Amino acid sequence: RTVYVNGSFVPEEAAKVSVFDRGFLFADGVYEVTSVLGGKLIDFAGHAKRLERSLNELDMAAPCTMDELLKIHRELVRLNEVDEGLVYLQVTRGAADRDFVFPEGVAPTLVLFTQSKTLIDSPAAKKGAKIISIEDIRWGRRDIKTVQLLYPSMGKMMAKAAGADDAWLVEDGFVTEGTSNNAYIVKNGRIITRQLSTDILHGITRAAVLRFAREAQMEVEERPFTIEEAMDADEAFTTSASAFVMPVVSVDGAELGDGTPGPVAKRLREIYLDESQ
Numbered sequence: 001r002t003v004y005v006n007g008s009f010v011p012e013e014a015a016k017v018s019v020f021d022r023g024f025l026f027a028d029g030v031y032e033v034t035s036v037l038g039g040k041l042i043d044f045a046g047h048a049k050r051l052e053r054s055l056n057e058l059d060m061a062a063p064c065t066m067d068e069l070l071k072i073h074r075e076l077v078r079l080n081e082v083d084e085g086l087v088y089l090q091v092t093r094g095a096a097d098r099d100f101v102f103p104e105g106v107a108p109t110l111v112l113f114t115q116s117k118t119l120i121d122s123p124a125a126k127k128g129a130k131i132i133s134i135e136d137i138r139w140g141r142r143d144i145k146t147v148q149l150l151y152p153s154m155g156k157m158m159a160k161a162a163g164a165d166d167a168w169l170v171e172d173g174f175v176t177e178g179t180s181n182n183a184y185i186v187k188n189g190r191i192i193t194r195q196l197s198t199d200i201l202h203g204i205t206r207a208a209v210l211r212f213a214r215e216a217q218m219e220v221e222e223r224p225f226t227i228e229e230a231m232d233a234d235e236a237f238t239t240s241a242s243a244f245v246m247p248v249v250s251v252d253g254a255e256l257g258d259g260t261p262g263p264v265a266k267r268l269r270e271i272y273l274d275e276s277q
């Protein structure tokens with residue numbers, strides 16, 4: 001596989017990042033994951049805009065213009081012959097002697113790699129996901145896409161240990177989002193998902209899916225919902241760049257509907273895939 005590091009396309013074995021990189025030492029970095037379908041990037045403009053926002057919020061320098069970033073994405077997809085899969089991008093504040101205070105005049109580190117993956121015909125999406133709930137103990141700026149992913153990673157491990165597929169995070173009794181996706185329930189035909197704030201990541205897939213849902217005259221309500229409401233919902237789903245619309249078939253052991261992917265989730269997945277390609 002060819003990866004991109006600080007201006008060069010190199011074989012992954014030859015890629016080097018300093019041990020003093022602040023991404024490594026402090027999780028002082030941000031990232032984006034963009035999907036690729038039929039060799040084309042999905043919603044790059046949305047990901048680029050959110051990246052700029054994440055960088056701004058952390059007072060971090062942009063490694064290059066967003067136009068250059070698009071060219072790098074396309075070149076990497078071409079070099080690795082990615083038909084279906086993901087492009088991962090990470091920007092860190094760069095390498096400097098270890099100090100909690102941000103260093104000055106340090107060049108950011110920019111890394112990209114691709115993952116070829118079956119996304120459309122994913123068996124997981126056909127089966128639907130079993131969800132457990134866990135407490136949301138992340139920091140308060142979840143709108144910034146930082147590489148601090150230890151707790152989401154632990155959440156997935158807790159789900160796996162419980163025989164489930166993923167976890168939803170609960171704060172003050174209300175679901176914030178999934179470990180790596182936005183969370184939705186459907187009740188009486190109405191799609192309910194938490195409104196945007198600093199409590200959740202502003203999903204690029206979320207924006208697209210809500211737009212498509214409204215265009216299809218589906219009812220959408222943006223408000224917090226409880227885990228009890230989720231257990232009692234007709235159906236549920238999550239959205240992310242890596243799984244698009246993923247049906248949820250159970251929450252904390254309670255089966256939703258007949259325990260198979262629900263009609264709203266299936267329809268939104270179809271619309272999303274049709275409109276995105």
Ligand code: PDD
Nearest residue numbers: 033179180181182201203204205240241
């Ligand atoms: N995760 N919420 C969280 C906490 C996320 O990490 C993600 C994305 C989302 C969905 O955002 P989007 O629709 O822009 O992908 C919501 C990526 C896919 C990841 O960490 O791999």
